[in-house]
Amino acid sequence: MKGTDEIRTYSFDNDGLNELKSFEYGKNWPVVYLIHNNKDLYIGETTGAEVRMSQHLSNNEKNYLEEIAIVFDHKFNKSVILDYEQRLIKYCSVDSRFQNILNKNKGQQAIHDYYNRDEYRSDFERLWNSLKSMGLADHTLHKIENENIFKFSPYNCLTGEQNEVGTDIIMDIIDTFTNDKKGISLVNGCAGTGKTVVAISIINSLMNTLDIEEDSVGEFDDDIDKQKIAALKELKDYILKERNGKPFKIGFVLPMPGFRRTISNVFKECGNGLVKDMVIGPCDVVKEDYDILFVDESHRLSKRKNLTGYKSFDDTSRQLGLDPNKTNQLEWVLNCAKHVVLFYDQYQAVKSSDLTASEYQDTLNKYSVNLNHHELKTQMRCKGGA
Structure with missing residues (x-):
């Protein structure tokens, strides 16, 4: 000793x-x-x-x-x-x-x-x-x-509110796949409520689902913690029985290139199931067959207006069989995964190319047969509140 x-x-x-x-x-x-x-x-x-x-x-x-x-x-x-x-x-x-x-x-x-x-x-x-x-x-x-990896680490401990929303989203995903339907989880939250941290935490949990141990529920005292682990165990059973152990193909869409590079580097440094190729731009959703797509800052998804790259927008739209003049990047995402998790704040749409609140809602209405609403209310960055 x-x-x-x-x-x-x-x-x-x-x-x-x-x-x-x-x-x-x-x-x-x-x-x-x-x-x-x-x-x-x-x-x-x-x-x-x-x-x-x-x-x-x-x-x-x-x-x-x-x-x-x-x-x-x-x-x-x-x-x-x-x-x-x-x-x-x-x-x-x-x-x-x-x-x-x-x-x-x-x-x-x-x-x-x-x-x-x-x-x-x-x-x-x-x-x-x-x-x-x-x-x-x-x-x-x-x-x-x-370090950025500390700020956006998958090991961040969530608040009770964030943990509950994360658990509810995992339950949404279970419902989508066990009932073989398409599903959407829409998370509303203003700036500073921890939307990115919640997204990364859920992705990390999903990527490590197969490592959940049988007796792991007993390790936690909090009911939400127990509920989350129980949900992940249910998801593990589904993957093993219905997918022959094949993990979900997950993409994390970030519309803003600068922030995308930051999170890509975080995933690269984290490891533990997270890889930088998971972090993608809106045009990349057509390049793989995704089971689940998470979209951070989904209010920054674009329509065909005041863009620097019209050709890539048009090519992606046509690849999905959509009219470039009538579609938008939100519709791309909704077409490219069985379950989509959207993190959204209508007040952070700042450019003319961003979808307006009404355009966003109109697009959701076309695909919202199984739309689940969630909300993050607590502002974490300052003590000023809303």
Whole structure:
């Protein structure tokens, strides 16, 4: 055993397990732990480190790891370790000290307040610096927090509202595919409500659906968390039984080229099922056979007016059998996937080529047999409210 005043490390084997058994916080106490070798890292939380370590040692997917670092404090409680677990997953995924973060469920799904949370979160920097001194992290929190991959990470913990909307959209997708119909999820939300973060979180969950473990529902205390994992398990069963294990083909449409490049780089750096080729422009929807298309900033989808590239607009329209003078990019998307998830704010349509609110609604009316409405209301960027 070695480590700091708040982190103890053990060899990840039976000798380490036997040593852990004599540690006063090894049984019946909330802790966070990091199991790793030089390349791979798994982060977890438990109220019984000895039992959990034994379970991981019997897991063929993790028993090749070499060391376990256990973070402990006599002031820890269950809420703290859930928070620290999720924060460690997010920061470690951006830090890049480890090539692979093995976590699939991202820790707790939604942000929960708890007693003295601000105090515990202020202690997190001290914990992070301890991990740096042990060679388990490379960069400062400040540097990590200023990276795009941190801001748009699939490991972002959602608010309760965001988590509920994300879960409802997954249920919409299940309904579409299990009942073999076309479906649309329309998410209304003003600037700063986290539409992009919610979209990336859902895409990440869908891309890792097959990795959902049978007993994973029991890992969460919150009802929405349990509902989301249960929905993903249902989706996993559908993929295995009805699609012979073939994952969904998913595209993430971003109309604005600059933002598209940013998110493409985020997907490239994230890995864990996310690849940069998933991030596409409106004209790309005809290039693959998509099962699900997500469209961020769908209010920026265009019609044939004041464009810099009329030819590509006309070519794409004709490829779909649509009249270039009567169609628009929203109609393209609705024609190119079985289920479409649209993130929309009518007040952010700013160019003459953007669809007006009435044009947007008229297009939806042509395809809205199974239209599901959702709303993000809470403004996250400032304290000024609406």
